[in-house]
Amino acid sequence: xxxxxxxxxxxxxxxxxxxxxxxxxxxxxxxxxxxxxxxxxxxxxxxxxxxxxxxxxxxxxxxxxxxxxxxxxxxxxxxxxxxxxxxxxxxxxxxxxxxxxxxxxxxxxxxxxxxxxxxxxxxxxxxxxxxxxxxxxxxxxxxxxxxxxxxxxxxxxxxxxxxxxxxxxxxxxxxxxxxxxxxxxxxxxxxxxxxxxxxxxxxxxxxxxxxxxxxxxxxxxxxxxxxxxxxxxxxxxxxxxxxxxxxxxxxxxxxxxxxxxxxxxxxxxxxxxxxxxxxxxxxxxxxxxxxxxxxxxxxxxxxxxxxxxxxxxxxxxxxxxxxxx
Numbered sequence: 001x002x003x004x005x006x007x008x009x010x011x012x013x014x015x016x017x018x019x020x021x022x023x024x025x026x027x028x029x030x031x032x033x034x035x036x037x038x039x040x041x042x043x044x045x046x047x048x049x050x051x052x053x054x055x056x057x058x059x060x061x062x063x064x065x066x067x068x069x070x071x072x073x074x075x076x077x078x079x080x081x082x083x084x085x086x087x088x089x090x091x092x093x094x095x096x097x098x099x100x101x102x103x104x105x106x107x108x109x110x111x112x113x114x115x116x117x118x119x120x121x122x123x124x125x126x127x128x129x130x131x132x133x134x135x136x137x138x139x140x141x142x143x144x145x146x147x148x149x150x151x152x153x154x155x156x157x158x159x160x161x162x163x164x165x166x167x168x169x170x171x172x173x174x175x176x177x178x179x180x181x182x183x184x185x186x187x188x189x190x191x192x193x194x195x196x197x198x199x200x201x202x203x204x205x206x207x208x209x210x211x212x213x214x215x216x217x218x219x220x221x222x223x224x225x226x227x228x229x230x231x232x233x234x235x236x237x238x239x240x241x242x243x244x245x246x247x248x249x250x251x252x253x254x255x256x257x258x259x260x261x262x263x264x265x266x267x268x269x270x271x272x273x274x275x276x277x278x279x280x281x282x283x284x285x286x287x288x289x290x291x292x293x294x295x296x297x298x299x300x301x302x303x304x305x306x307x308x309x310x311x312x313x314x315x316x317x318x319x320x321x322x323x324x325x
Contacts (some may be wrong), residue, residue, distance in 0.1 A: 006095030006305050007058040011051030014306035014313075020058065022096065027073040030263060031100045034085060038119035039094050040064035041308045041321035042152070043216070043241050048092050049309065052240065053091065061305070062323075064093030065116035066109065076103050084109040086118040088126060090267045095305055097325045107280045113287060117294040120320035121156065123266070125283035125292070126276075127238070128157045130269035131214060132164070133282070135236055135262060140165025142211040145228050147171050147200060147221050148241065149181035149189070152320045156292050157214060158184040163291040169204055171197060171221075173315055180318060194220055198227035209233060219243040231257030238264055295319030 010016055022283050027033045029321040045061050047053040068078055079085075085106040093099055132138050144161055148154045149170030161168050162185030168190040170181035182189040188204045190197065201210060211228035215221050216239030227234055235253075237245060248310035253259040270276040286292045297319035300308050308321045 003097050005060055005093065005099075006062070006302070007060050008049050009057075011049065011054070011057075012051075014049070014309040015305045016050065017061065017095075017309070019303065022098065027071045027100055027225065029074040030076060030102070031073040031080050031276070032069055032076055032103045032106065033071040033073075033098055033100050034065070034067045034087070035070040035098050036065045036067040036094070036096065036325045037115040038066050039096075039302065039323040039325065040066075040119040040123055041305070041312060041323060042123055043239055043312065045092070045095075046309055046313055047240065052244065060093040060095065062096070063090070063092055064088045064119060064123040065094040065099065066122070067098075069106075070098065072138065073100075074319065079103050079106065079218060082214040083228065084115070085117075086122050088123040088266075092187040095302065097302070097308050105276075106233065110288070111282055113284055116296060116299075116322050116324075119322050120152075120294040120296050121283065121287060121292075122280070122315060124153045124320065125156050125287070126270060126279045127153060127266045128160050129279045129282050131236055131238060131264060132157070132160055132166075134269040134279075135264045136212045136234055138164065138166050138213075141167075143167040143169065145169050145171065145210045145213040145215075145225065146186070147213075147215050147217045147225070149184070149186060150177035150318045151216075151315075153216055153239075155184060155295050155319050156182065158186050160286060161294045162186070163286070169201055169210060173221040179316060186298070197221075197224040205230075212236060214238070214256045217241050218245055222246075222248075226252065226256055226259065229256065229259055233257070234260045234262065236262055236264060296322050298322070301325075 168186040170186035178189040178191040213225040218240035220242035297317035
């Protein structure tokens with residue numbers, strides 16, 4: 001099968017992912033055809049596969065890729081055939097050999113950013129930029145707790161925070177991953193059980209707690225994150241890697257010291273062309289300067305996406321996973 005995409009016809013485990021042919025049709029007016037060269041794998045892909053974030057079936061997968069413009073539909077300007085681009089989208093479909101896209105979501109890649117790097121960092125890096133600057137508005141001298149600090153987002157967030165002068169307390173699933181987080185710039189790197197985490201964070205902050213907890217883990221880390229915050233601290237819950245957070249009463253925030261809680265969605269922070277360009281520019285500058293690196297922990301052929309999901313959900317990798325068409 002040459003031109004195809006990957007879909008799920010029923011929600012479930014990685015085994016439900018299957019190929020579907022792409023029709024040989026011309027590019028529609030107002031669209032741009034991008035030939036994929038590298039495709040990013042993200043935890044949100046597993047939510048679409050399982051139905052945690054439901055879609056009509058058959059449901060396509062993938063929200064990020066990099067490649068080259070192959071054809072342009074009528075009425076499109078400002079884009080050229082052969083142009084290197086990347087994109088992130090709220091509408092899944094990047095697990096494919098190619099995609100026809102709204103040109104408004106395309107980001108032009110600088111020469112210094114190769115395709116695999118772009119696919120590995122665009123969504124995760126823009127997520128970090130929006131969490132750190134748009135959402136939490138972190139400043140030098142503040143302290144942050146970062147969960148899953150050796151994962152795809154964590155490996156970008158830890159050095160990003162350190163680069164702007166934020167003290168980072170990292171948490172990871174084991175000692176080896178904690179050591180990675182320390183090497184990325186975390187001042188304190190922990191691998192204790194969640195039940196012991198808040199006490200360890202308090203000990204590392206002289207009893208005060210952190211200004212912000214960046215939590216993409218979800219259900220398993222929820223209580224530990226809340227208990228690690230200082231009074232009037234901010235809980236930024238941005239993922240569900242361990243499952244969705246159970247319903248919680250606002251009184252839980254009050255009794256811990258008038259905490260703030262947000263559940264940010266990256267696309268609400270890059271809702272305009274200017275916001276997206278600014279976030280991507282910040283990201284590419286961070287990568288280009290060497291302050292953050294695109295660590296790719298696993299490369300697989302596109303048709304082995306199921307194995308990529310198993311590795312991601314099994315915490316068997318560090319850094320990002322990239323699929324190659």
